[in-house]
Amino acid sequence: MFSKRFEKETFKQTVKDNIRTLYRKTIEEATPQQLFQAVSYAVKDVIFDDWFATQKAYDEADAKTVYYMSMEFLMGRALGNNLINMTVYKDVKEALDEMGIDLNVIEDQEPDAALGNGGLGRLAACFLDSLATLNYPAYGCGIRYRYGMFKQKIENGYQKEVPDDWLREGNPFELRREEYAKEVRFGGNIRFEKDPATGKDIFIQENYESVLAIPYDMPIVGYGNHVVNTLRVWDAKAITDFKLDEFDRGNYHKAVEQENLAKLIVDVLYPNDNHYSGKELRLKQQYFFISASLQALIAKYKKKHDDVRKLYEKVVIQMNDTHPTVAVPELMRLLIDQEGLNWEEAWDVTTKTCAYTNHTIMAEALEKWPIDLFSRLLPRIYQIVQEIDRRFLIKVREMYPGNEHKVKKMAILMDGQVRMANMAIIAGFSVNGVARLHTDILKTQQLRDFYEMMPEKFNNKTNGITQRRFLAHGNPLLADWITDKIGDGWITDLSQIAKLKPYVEDETARREFMEIKYKNKVRLAKYIKEHNGIDVDPRSIFDVQVKRLHEYKRQFLNILHIMYLYNQIKEHPEMSFYPRTFIFGAKAAAGYLRAKETIKLINSVAEVVNNDRSINGKLKVVFIEDYRVSNAELIFAAADVSEQISTASKEASGTGNMKFMLNGAPTLGTMDGANVEIVQEVGAENAFIFGLSSEEVINYENNGGYNPQDIYFNDWELKRVVDQLMDGTYSHGDHNMYKNLYNSLLNTQSTDKADMYFILKDFRSYADAQKRVEEAYRDQQRWSRMAMMQTACCGKFSSDRTIEEYVADIWHLEKVEVPSGQ
Numbered sequence: 001m002f003s004k005r006f007e008k009e010t011f012k013q014t015v016k017d018n019i020r021t022l023y024r025k026t027i028e029e030a031t032p033q034q035l036f037q038a039v040s041y042a043v044k045d046v047i048f049d050d051w052f053a054t055q056k057a058y059d060e061a062d063a064k065t066v067y068y069m070s071m072e073f074l075m076g077r078a079l080g081n082n083l084i085n086m087t088v089y090k091d092v093k094e095a096l097d098e099m100g101i102d103l104n105v106i107e108d109q110e111p112d113a114a115l116g117n118g119g120l121g122r123l124a125a126c127f128l129d130s131l132a133t134l135n136y137p138a139y140g141c142g143i144r145y146r147y148g149m150f151k152q153k154i155e156n157g158y159q160k161e162v163p164d165d166w167l168r169e170g171n172p173f174e175l176r177r178e179e180y181a182k183e184v185r186f187g188g189n190i191r192f193e194k195d196p197a198t199g200k201d202i203f204i205q206e207n208y209e210s211v212l213a214i215p216y217d218m219p220i221v222g223y224g225n226h227v228v229n230t231l232r233v234w235d236a237k238a239i240t241d242f243k244l245d246e247f248d249r250g251n252y253h254k255a256v257e258q259e260n261l262a263k264l265i266v267d268v269l270y271p272n273d274n275h276y277s278g279k280e281l282r283l284k285q286q287y288f289f290i291s292a293s294l295q296a297l298i299a300k301y302k303k304k305h306d307d308v309r310k311l312y313e314k315v316v317i318q319m320n321d322t323h324p325t326v327a328v329p330e331l332m333r334l335l336i337d338q339e340g341l342n343w344e345e346a347w348d349v350t351t352k353t354c355a356y357t358n359h360t361i362m363a364e365a366l367e368k369w370p371i372d373l374f375s376r377l378l379p380r381i382y383q384i385v386q387e388i389d390r391r392f393l394i395k396v397r398e399m400y401p402g403n404e405h406k407v408k409k410m411a412i413l414m415d416g417q418v419r420m421a422n423m424a425i426i427a428g429f430s431v432n433g434v435a436r437l438h439t440d441i442l443k444t445q446q447l448r449d450f451y452e453m454m455p456e457k458f459n460n461k462t463n464g465i466t467q468r469r470f471l472a473h474g475n476p477l478l479a480d481w482i483t484d485k486i487g488d489g490w491i492t493d494l495s496q497i498a499k500l501k502p503y504v505e506d507e508t509a510r511r512e513f514m515e516i517k518y519k520n521k522v523r524l525a526k527y528i529k530e531h532n533g534i535d536v537d538p539r540s541i542f543d544v545q546v547k548r549l550h551e552y553k554r555q556f557l558n559i560l561h562i563m564y565l566y567n568q569i570k571e572h573p574e575m576s577f578y579p580r581t582f583i584f585g586a587k588a589a590a591g592y593l594r595a596k597e598t599i600k601l602i603n604s605v606a607e608v609v610n611n612d613r614s615i616n617g618k619l620k621v622v623f624i625e626d627y628r629v630s631n632a633e634l635i636f637a638a639a640d641v642s643e644q645i646s647t648a649s650k651e652a653s654g655t656g657n658m659k660f661m662l663n664g665a666p667t668l669g670t671m672d673g674a675n676v677e678i679v680q681e682v683g684a685e686n687a688f689i690f691g692l693s694s695e696e697v698i699n700y701e702n703n704g705g706y707n708p709q710d711i712y713f714n715d716w717e718l719k720r721v722v723d724q725l726m727d728g729t730y731s732h733g734d735h736n737m738y739k740n741l742y743n744s745l746l747n748t749q750s751t752d753k754a755d756m757y758f759i760l761k762d763f764r765s766y767a768d769a770q771k772r773v774e775e776a777y778r779d780q781q782r783w784s785r786m787a788m789m790q791t792a793c794c795g796k797f798s799s800d801r802t803i804e805e806y807v808a809d810i811w812h813l814e815k816v817e818v819p820s821g822q
């Protein structure tokens with residue numbers, strides 16, 4: 001029904017039939033959720049045809065495939081995106097309209113597939129979209145968490161975490177593939193024997209526990225090219241299952257217990273972003289999905305090829321941060337213990353197959369597993385890690401004789417820990433950062449020793465985002481307008497969006513552009529009214545900071561500045577002030593105290609400011625509950641100002657910054673991460689930059705920090721704001737509510753350095769930049785130029801560009817054309 005031309009009547013009939021066969025109802029009787037299921041099943045049928053055609057085409061081409069290994073895939077909703085990429089969104093919308101069904105309402109029935117925390121997980125999702133769109137054979141490999149990222153409720157201003165039961169109604173876009181199940185073993189001990197025939201050592205794992213990994217495949221639809229790639233996520237079940245013999249032996253309880261233990265592995269996504277916690281279950285998750293994925297990819301390779309020594313010719317494995325790094329010793333194990341390769345052969349294959357992406361320089365994010373835990377859970381893997389380490393250190397000592405300092409810094413095993421990043425760098429043939437500045441910092445600071453020893457491995461791949469979800473789907477008004485002006489080539493080639501540049505000098509075009517922004521602001525205002533009960537004025541400046549809550553991202557700086565503005569407006573009611581709506585959205589890791597306190601502070605300031613009639617609605621503060629991919633699409637489309645205010649050097653790249661830019665919101669930010677490259681593309685005159693540079697921050701850090709008291713006691717307006725954290729202004733008189741935040745700035749009680757994230761240091765510079773934003777916005781002609789320039793200059797930031805760079809420099813894949821499966 002979607003083959004060459006969309007057949008509307010067939011589609012409508014299919015939806016009706018689905019409602020009848022699934023629910024024994026008519027369209028009129030069906031609930032929105034049932035309609036969502038019925039529509040999705042109709043769409044799924046078409047996708048599945050293309051899916052099998054794609055796999056057949058790949059098979060025939062015997063094409064090299066990238067396996068993108070990631071603990072996180074933050075996919076969001078599938079239905080709307082699939083329709084966009086099948087290029088039938090409007091047709092389906094029209095068909096449903098005729099049936100009295102609103103596609104938007106149907107889309108809202110779908111829960112987000114939130115199998116990720118934030119940047120790293122969403123990047124993986126954008127990459128899958130680009131890989132499929134660019135005709136590259138690719139698998140995403142991950143975990144089918146029973147519960148994804150928690151749902152956030154705000155109660156009395158505090159975050160409350162609610163389990164995300166995303167599979168409750170069933171997932172129409174997944175395919176269970178029991179026939180590809182794999183066994184994964186944990187614990188026990190290793191016995192070794194000499195093979196009498198060959199004299200080789202054989203390693204036998206005994207007394208282990210095993211778990212069965214069952215793959216679920218989710219289709220990844222490319223844009224307008226019939227390609228459907230696969231995201232393979234693994235579920236766990238006990239290997240004994242409910243076998244009758246167990247049952248008969250009266251072991252029913254044991255069987256249930258084993259089933260529960262197995263299920264526990266995939267129970268929940270760890271909601272930590274940028275913070276390592278060292279939990280055994282997390283290491284189990286890592287090994288579980290890696291072992292299953294590697295077994296599957298080797299089996300697939302061997303169907304067509306008999307020499308596993310050449311695996312790297314057909315397979316490349318990209319490790320999304322260190323979380324999947326156990327792939328290195330696991331691949332070694334499979335090649336040696338199962339495939340019979342010797343160490344040198346296995347090492348040759350592994351080091352030609354595995355590549356590593358680093359996503360953070362935050363020290364607390366580094367994965368360092370205690371050796372006792374690691375060796376107990378993965379005894380054979382541990383032996384292999386020891387041998388990798390031993391051989392590597394011989395090389396280090398050869399290159400740097402007598403320099404034990406180098407050994408200490410670069411070893412995998414040190415101080416009772418397994419350092420995963422070191423293993424990834426030593427075994428990977430490529431090590432990349434995610435923005436130019438980030439890669440430079442890796443080379444010159446964090447990973448300097450490795451860079452000096454093996455410079456050829458290091459490369460940069462500046463992140464990108466998919467314009468299909470974040471413009472074509474998220475901002476249909478702007479998407480249509482752009483297509484009207486320059487054609488629809490931008491959908492698969494974002495560099496073409498530069499063709500908008502001449503329109504920046506066209507007053508009518510600018511007015512149209514701003515009218516679209518206004519409509520999107522009305523749409524968001526409606527969402528805010530429905531979800532928060534707050535009235536916001538779409539004519540005010542929508543100043544937005546949405547991202548995970550983390551101290552280095554400095555939501556605290558933003559809210560302190562709002563407190564400062566509020567004081568000013570109260571004190572000088574006559575002062576001219578352009579109305580502003582400050583919008584926040586952020587989840588805090590459940591155990592992250594200061595982050596949670598920041599959420600409470602934002603909500604408390606909102607309560608005071610929003611209810612103060614004396615300021616005539618000049619200032620509004622909104623905290624959007626449960627920020628996630630689906631509401632992000634609405635938020636980016638409606639933003640005027642993009643807050644990207646991390647402490648310079650700390651944000652590896654950022655990708656939200658690119659989504660704002662795509663939707664025409666100038667950046668108010670530090671010279672950090674990809675902001676640097678955004679400013680380069682759009683021009684410094686079209687951005688609001690402030691704060692310490694990364695060099696300055698790193699310099700302070702290397703010299704023991706700075707003294708925030710010097711600022712606190714010399715800037716009375718700022719001092720007043722800081723004191724308001726303690727004087728009850730925003731806590732109904734409670735003097736303790738924000739004491740952790742207060743202490744983090746001035747270090748009266750805290751164990752960390754005072755103001756580690758340079759909030760007081762950057763405050764004045766930030767406030768100045770905010771003033772410049774206001775001035776610029778007052779001049780609507782100037783602002784509209786600036787806003788349009790963002791969209792016109794964002795061509796570089798498509799994940800399509802990023803993927804082409806990965807392919808050219810790291811993966812070396814070839815495009816495969818796929819005929820329609822219909």
Ligand code: 26W
Nearest residue numbers: 119120274275276359365651652653654655
């Ligand atoms: C082990 C705990 C843990 C969990 C997640 C450590 C580290 C992470 C991620 C690496 C955090 C993350 O999402 N990093 C973000 O990656 C994005 C994609 O490259 C970047 O744009 C962000 O700047 C970076 O913070």
